[in-house]
Amino acid sequence: MINRDGVYNQGDQGELVRLVKETESLLALEREVNEQLRDNEKIYRSLLETSPDAIIISDINDRIIMANHQAAVIYGTENKDFLVGKNSIDFFVPEDRERARKDFGMILQNGSTKIARYSILKAESTPCQVEINTSLILGRRGRPKALVSIYRDISGHMSAQKERELASLDRFNLVGQVAAGIGHEIRNPMTTVRGLLQVLKGKKGCRHFMEYYDIMIAELDRANSIITEFLTVAVSKPADLKWTNLNNIIRLLYPRMIGEAVHSGKSITLITGQIPDLELNEKEIMQLIFNLVRNGLEAMEPGGELTIRTYSERGGVALTVKDQGKGIEPELIDKIGTPFFTTKEMGTGLGLAVCHGVAARHGAVIGVETGSAGTTFLVHFKNEGTGPC
Numbered sequence: 001m002i003n004r005d006g007v008y009n010q011g012d013q014g015e016l017v018r019l020v021k022e023t024e025s026l027l028a029l030e031r032e033v034n035e036q037l038r039d040n041e042k043i044y045r046s047l048l049e050t051s052p053d054a055i056i057i058s059d060i061n062d063r064i065i066m067a068n069h070q071a072a073v074i075y076g077t078e079n080k081d082f083l084v085g086k087n088s089i090d091f092f093v094p095e096d097r098e099r100a101r102k103d104f105g106m107i108l109q110n111g112s113t114k115i116a117r118y119s120i121l122k123a124e125s126t127p128c129q130v131e132i133n134t135s136l137i138l139g140r141r142g143r144p145k146a147l148v149s150i151y152r153d154i155s156g157h158m159s160a161q162k163e164r165e166l167a168s169l170d171r172f173n174l175v176g177q178v179a180a181g182i183g184h185e186i187r188n189p190m191t192t193v194r195g196l197l198q199v200l201k202g203k204k205g206c207r208h209f210m211e212y213y214d215i216m217i218a219e220l221d222r223a224n225s226i227i228t229e230f231l232t233v234a235v236s237k238p239a240d241l242k243w244t245n246l247n248n249i250i251r252l253l254y255p256r257m258i259g260e261a262v263h264s265g266k267s268i269t270l271i272t273g274q275i276p277d278l279e280l281n282e283k284e285i286m287q288l289i290f291n292l293v294r295n296g297l298e299a300m301e302p303g304g305e306l307t308i309r310t311y312s313e314r315g316g317v318a319l320t321v322k323d324q325g326k327g328i329e330p331e332l333i334d335k336i337g338t339p340f341f342t343t344k345e346m347g348t349g350l351g352l353a354v355c356h357g358v359a360a361r362h363g364a365v366i367g368v369e370t371g372s373a374g375t376t377f378l379v380h381f382k383n384e385g386t387g388p389c
Ligand SMILES: Nc1ncnc2c1ncn2[C@@H]1O[C@H](COP(=O)(O)OP(=O)(O)O)[C@@H](O)[C@H]1O
Pocket: 291, 295, 296, 299, 323, 325, 327, 328, 336, 337, 341, 342, 343, 344, 346, 347, 348, 349, 350, 351, 352, 353, 375
């Protein structure tokens, strides 16, 4: 060692060798650690780059620090550095910016993870639906350092779902057309058989088979009503459209609805609002309303009240049919309206399918809200504002 007077102390040679060796092994360890870190970084980078999801890391002020290749693709560019330094919020559609800012703020505050859907602006400002899973990265001393957001483009999912819906509609139209063709070929002989059964039922010698005749006639009537409902779905042209008021159609139907309700010990309340005329096929709309009303009545215990409402809404007119039944099980929601799907012993499973067919032909949309207190079916009619002068 060199002493305070700058004189080298011979006796410390052993110590010197030991120090050199120690330094060498420390340097080797540092090299190894650095290599390890480089390897780890390579692994993380390749994970980042090969991820099928877009990944964006932004600082606590929402400024983008890093983005992977897929993120660049989502924003319609090949250059991922294009995103670095920009504010991540600016890439959301204006309506979603405040919500995104709030969500990110909450994550920074609570350290929670959030998955939410937003619309972002892709290249050329085309909006795109994404699901973003955001979580917090903590820095030294546990301070929030950055947010890592994994974006998944879900606009493709939606169009795939739409495609499935359209495909099923196509199939249904085809089946409907075939049914329309053979419908009356089946119905005519059925009418003959029903008539003859009625005659036989009245004959003296057949009296003790009365019960069987009733069953046969009831079954024929059920088959007949299936065909009638099915044929309504099969009509795909909006025939006989007339400018008329939905309230008038409901009033025409009211006595029939009340008859059905009273018969089963239930009541109906009608609340008609001020609504403009619409271009409607009266017969079809009657069938739509009646099917919804019948379902509502069937869903309730005696004493239940069904409420039918009409009102003007932005861009159109709404009709709602609200019951006090037990609601629809969540797992059945997607199934109802599929032709022949029924949970009723004597159901045809065609009522809602008819409603959807009628609504589609009128450019209307049917929605449903359901819970343990009851179900509301909502029909939204568009009003293009081109009524008769
Ligand atoms: N208001 C309602 N409340 C509860 N369930 C309903 C309601 N409307 C429809 N559903 C369900 O949807 C199914 C299909 O209805 P629908 O197509 O009219 O055929 P159906 O009435 O012949 O069964 C019903 O069997 C029932 O399970």
